[in-house]
Amino acid sequence: MKLFDTHAHLDDERFDEDRELLIEKLKEENVSLVVNPGADMKTSRAAIKLSEKYDFIYAAVGIHPHDVKDIKEEDLIELEQMAKHEKVVAIGEIGLDYYYDNSPRELQREFFIKQIELANKVNLPIIIHSRDASIQTYEILKEYKKDIGCVLHCFSQSMEMAELYLKLGCHLSFAGPLTFKKSHKLKEVARNMPLDKIFIETDAPYLTPEPFRGRRNDPAKVKYVAEELSNLRAISVDKIAEITMENAIKFFNISL
Numbered sequence: 001m002k003l004f005d006t007h008a009h010l011d012d013e014r015f016d017e018d019r020e021l022l023i024e025k026l027k028e029e030n031v032s033l034v035v036n037p038g039a040d041m042k043t044s045r046a047a048i049k050l051s052e053k054y055d056f057i058y059a060a061v062g063i064h065p066h067d068v069k070d071i072k073e074e075d076l077i078e079l080e081q082m083a084k085h086e087k088v089v090a091i092g093e094i095g096l097d098y099y100y101d102n103s104p105r106e107l108q109r110e111f112f113i114k115q116i117e118l119a120n121k122v123n124l125p126i127i128i129h130s131r132d133a134s135i136q137t138y139e140i141l142k143e144y145k146k147d148i149g150c151v152l153h154c155f156s157q158s159m160e161m162a163e164l165y166l167k168l169g170c171h172l173s174f175a176g177p178l179t180f181k182k183s184h185k186l187k188e189v190a191r192n193m194p195l196d197k198i199f200i201e202t203d204a205p206y207l208t209p210e211p212f213r214g215r216r217n218d219p220a221k222v223k224y225v226a227e228e229l230s231n232l233r234a235i236s237v238d239k240i241a242e243i244t245m246e247n248a249i250k251f252f253n254i255s256l
Helices: 019-025 041-053 065-070 073-082 105-122 134-144 159-167 184-192 219-233 237-252
Strands: 003-005 031-037 057-061 088-097 126-131 150-152 171-174 198-200
Touching: 003 198, 003 219, 003 237, 031 041, 031 088, 031 219, 031 237, 041 057, 041 073, 065 088, 065 105, 073 105, 088 105, 088 134, 105 126, 105 134, 126 134, 134 159, 159 171, 159 184, 171 184, 171 219, 184 219, 198 219, 198 237, 219 237
Parallel strands: 003 031, 031 057, 057 088, 088 126, 126 150, 150 171, 171 198
Antiparallel strands: none
């Protein structure tokens, strides 16, 4: 079995004390590929550095909605240059977060659109963060996304929204919350989505799956998301790993 964690923040400071050891053990844990997205300029640069050091780690570059309040116009120029790096496979994570509102909503919208336009220009897929802004996210994607892939990372929205995103050609990525006992609606979405539109991820160090909630998450724990999907779909976990691996390799255009 080979697993692809499509979203992990291995550059996060919570990995500072054991990052190298943890990464070196991932293949023993059947984790064959990882995408490490940026959240601001610093972490986008760090994601690229990690991808240069480890052959099975790939980077995404982008500004998270929390951090667009600090963005400068020249940052978009640097992002475009970063996007040309051979190990950068997506623009992300980008989007809208109306739950925390760490950046003004108008700024969130403006730079979500600008980063979609950047992705259109460089022909890379986008990794989307959307919280308490599902309709607004959908409307922006519908208007501005051209012929590029998109994935709703750590999907937690309704069946109705899932169906709308699918009509735009988007993928849905499931993370630790899928394993939570009270995630009934999310489990129903995962049970009914087309298998060729599904990814798995950890969002490490966040959103640790059962039975490890409350501890630091890491890419090795993506297997618990795969196991939950296996149970929900009545398909072997090996098959879930194979399907989600194929989906993500194609989406990120990774040549093995």
